[in-house]
Amino acid sequence: CPFLNRYWFALKYGSQVAFKQTSSRDASEADPSSLMQKQAIDAVTDINMLRVFKTFLETTPQLFLQIYILMEHGKPHFYQYAAIIMSFCGISLSMVDFQISLRKSLPDKDELHVLSKLLYLFYKLLTITSWILSISLITLLSVRISVILLIFLWICGFTWTLKQHTTFCKSKKMEYLYRAVVGIILVFSFFNIKGRRTKVCISIYYVTHTVITLGILFVYMFWKPSIIKEMYFTVVSILTISSLVLGIILLVVYYSCFHPTTYCRPQVCSDEGDGVAGQKDRVKTGRFQNFLMQ
Secondary structure, eight states: OHHHHHHHHHHHHHHHHHHHOOSOSOOOTTSHHHHHHHHHHHHHHHHHHHHHHHIIIIIHHHHHHHHHHHHHHOOOOHHHHHHHHHHHHHHHHHHHHHHHHHHHHOTTSOOOOHHHHHHHHHHHHHHHHHHHHHHHHHHHHOHHHHHHHHHHHHHHHHHHHHHHTOOOSSSHHHHHHHHHHHHHHHHHSOOBSSOSOOHHHHHHHHHHHHHHHHHHHHHHHHHOGGGGGSHHHHHHHHHHHHHHHHHHHHHHHIIIIISGGGGSOTTTOOOOOSBSOOOOTTOOSSGGGSOSOO
16 A cells, blocks of 8 residues: 555656646746656655565565575575575665665755666675575574574664654654664664764674674584585575675775765765665754655
8 A cells, every 4th residue: 555655646746747847947946847746756765665665574584584495405496596686686776776766855965876876786785695694594503593683683773763763654653663664674784764974883783794694604613513514505604704795895985985975065965874864964844854755
């Protein structure tokens, strides 16, 4: 229903803009066609945000389970590898699509350049790949430990969202549901929900993931050293470490050189983190006070 609702608004406002737009290209902000175009862009942004929710609530758990079954029972087929690769790409693309549409919906934010999109895509792809492979390894070692770890990480993510005091939904119940979903997303990828400076938060986030990933590999050496001799463990370990290192390198390069705020004046654009980027704190009313369409 939320998807159908947003698609309806996007088609409604988009068609109105297409048929009612005048020949003048210099429409003012108060022009009805410009306002309808803004509403259509906002609806598409909401669609992409809901797609991100769907990705981490449905696609990511399925991918995680698929990798676990593949390592547990073996006998892989080509289509299984293809499905896993496509799932990883789909998760990353959903994050990139949301980031692109989000910046279009904000008048004070510059859009992503082509190189910025590619760096952001591969940074997400590599870091998410590394983390899901790590969780799959710890699940192969002990399902109970894996469940405890995921619940602990969700509690940490949910607690962080509570401290952000988000106001994206009308009712408190829906707001807590939104925060719970964001907590699930934070288990797998960083997701900035307030649009504030995130240098410290994102550093803590990926340092924690790096420590846990290395800890999982060290646990294998002492708990089940016989598995280390297996070919799949060697391949998965190499992919986990290499994708983590490359992902963090691309993360640093993206935020230091290719993030859109690099080209903005400090007084116009503030530093923006990953995921949901909001307006400046000085703005008391606006789209990000209640992000989802009412």
